[in-house]
Amino acid sequence: xxxxxxxxxxxxxxxxxxxxxxxxxxSVWVMLVPLALLFSGCDRADFVAVKNxxxxxxxxxxxxxxxxxxxxxxxxxxxxxxxxxxAQPAVGARCDRFKQLTPGLISANKVxxxxxxxxxxxxxxxxxTYGPALNGLAGExxxxxxxxxxxxxxxxxxxxxxxxxxxxxxxxxxxxAAIQATNANLKVLIPALKAIIGQDYARLLLIEEQTxxxxxxxxxxxxxxxxxxxxxxxxxxxxxxxxxxxxxxxAAAYVKILEEIQTGxxxxxDDRNRLTSQxxxxxxxxxxxxxxxxxxxxxxxx
Amino acid sequence: MAExxxxxxxxxxxxxxxxxxxxxxxxxxxxxxKLTDTERxxxxxxxxxxxxxxxxxxxxxxGTTLEGLTETLNKTSQATDxxxxxxxxxxxxxxxxxxxxxxxxxxxxxxxxxxxxxxxALRGAQKAAS
Numbered sequence: 001x002x003x004x005x006x007x008x009x010x011x012x013x014x015x016x017x018x019x020x021x022x023x024x025x026x027s028v029w030v031m032l033v034p035l036a037l038l039f040s041g042c043d044r045a046d047f048v049a050v051k052n053x054x055x056x057x058x059x060x061x062x063x064x065x066x067x068x069x070x071x072x073x074x075x076x077x078x079x080x081x082x083x084x085x086x087a088q089p090a091v092g093a094r095c096d097r098f099k100q101l102t103p104g105l106i107s108a109n110k111v112x113x114x115x116x117x118x119x120x121x122x123x124x125x126x127x128x129t130y131g132p133a134l135n136g137l138a139g140e141x142x143x144x145x146x147x148x149x150x151x152x153x154x155x156x157x158x159x160x161x162x163x164x165x166x167x168x169x170x171x172x173x174x175x176x177a178a179i180q181a182t183n184a185n186l187k188v189l190i191p192a193l194k195a196i197i198g199q200d201y202a203r204l205l206l207i208e209e210q211t212x213x214x215x216x217x218x219x220x221x222x223x224x225x226x227x228x229x230x231x232x233x234x235x236x237x238x239x240x241x242x243x244x245x246x247x248x249x250x251a252a253a254y255v256k257i258l259e260e261i262q263t264g265x266x267x268x269x270d271d272r273n274r275l276t277s278q279x280x281x282x283x284x285x286x287x288x289x290x291x292x293x294x295x296x297x298x299x300x301x302x
Numbered sequence: 303m304a305e306x307x308x309x310x311x312x313x314x315x316x317x318x319x320x321x322x323x324x325x326x327x328x329x330x331x332x333x334x335x336k337l338t339d340t341e342r343x344x345x346x347x348x349x350x351x352x353x354x355x356x357x358x359x360x361x362x363x364x365g366t367t368l369e370g371l372t373e374t375l376n377k378t379s380q381a382t383d384x385x386x387x388x389x390x391x392x393x394x395x396x397x398x399x400x401x402x403x404x405x406x407x408x409x410x411x412x413x414x415x416x417x418x419x420x421x422x423a424l425r426g427a428q429k430a431a432s
Binding site for chain 1: 313323350361
């Protein structure tokens with residue numbers, strides 16, 4: 001979400017507008033948030049590990065809409081490499097199927113992002129606000145038919161927790177309950193998202209690569225008598241390959257991010273009775289360090 | 303629809319059809335001197351169709367939650383294995399073209415969820431790879 005080159009986080013409630021930071025705007029604040037949290041100590045109990053986990057994870061999952069949109073984007077790019085213009089209508093229909101799936105995927109990821117945001121608020125002893133945008137999420141996810149019943153239940157479970165958290169005016173005392181209530185649901189939702197990005201999106205990028213290579217090979221064959229033209233084609237091919245490589249890296253990075261979120265949350269779940277301990281803080285700081293370079297890979301691709 | 307693909311099956315098939323397409327493309331590149339223009343165009347066209355089918359199966363994997371078809375999947379896996387081995391083993395463009403056509407037919411049959419067409423395509427695939 002961008003408005004006049006400024007970054008707006010959670011814009012539908014309590015927007016936090018960050019200053020203009022140019023092309024590095026995404027990565028800079030992702031690195032600063034955990035550091036700022038580490039050195040802040042004004043809360044009643046210092047749930048720095050939970051706040052750190054929530055901030056970094058939410059920042060990472062915030063990149064998902066770009067990837068989800070590129071599931072359709074990859075299909076369209078493959079179509080553009082199709083040599084046969086007669087096949088275009090069929091290709092259009094093929095890509096539309098992916099386009100229709102995008103909102104549901106973004107919504108499912110949004111549930112994860114909202115939970116992480118809410119966890120951060122609870123850890124900072126702030127109330128959770130269940131924004132109006134969340135009301136339609138469960139229905140939207142169900143309507144896309146993308147997820148299995150167990151996954152829908154997991155998503156609904158997390159949404160239900162958020163609703164309870166708002167209605168029950170949950171604060172810092174409920175951090176442990178939040179982690180406990182959602183851990184099992186995260187173990188269902190996160191693998192589903194991982195499979196879609198790590199297997200399906202990654203496969204579409206391979207299909208795009210094959211189509212692209214075939215296209216450029218045929219162009220080179222046709223232009224082999226013209227060295228200048230061949231050099232231009234080679235150059236364009238290389239540029240397209242570089243862009244595709246970055247997208248592959250982004251897909252791999254997002255899978256790793258999801259794995260780290262699951263592992264980090266599991267760590268919080270295992271340590272839920274000693275969330276302020278030095279060991280927990282150190283483990284989560286390490287987790288944040290792993291996550292930050294992965295976010296850079298995402299930013300590079302989109 | 304009596305028999306449908308599960309998400310996992312759709313993913314496995316999407317991968318298998320992608321690998322077949324990659325093999326055909328590689329065959330074209332490594333044997334470009336041996337192939338006539340017509341043969342190259344035809345193999346490329348079949349590989350392209352297999353990529354479309356892989357894409358369609360990916361859409362199935364993402365977009366649906368389907369069950370069944372286990373037995374057919376096993377047979378399909380065997381058939382795609384045989385075809386992959388045959389592409390490596392055989393060195394005659396006309397045989398490779400036959401395998402490519404059979405693979406495309408099999409993909410089309412699976413995507414229509416038509417058991418009769420699937421059985422027929424499986425036979426064709428096994429014959430082409432033998």
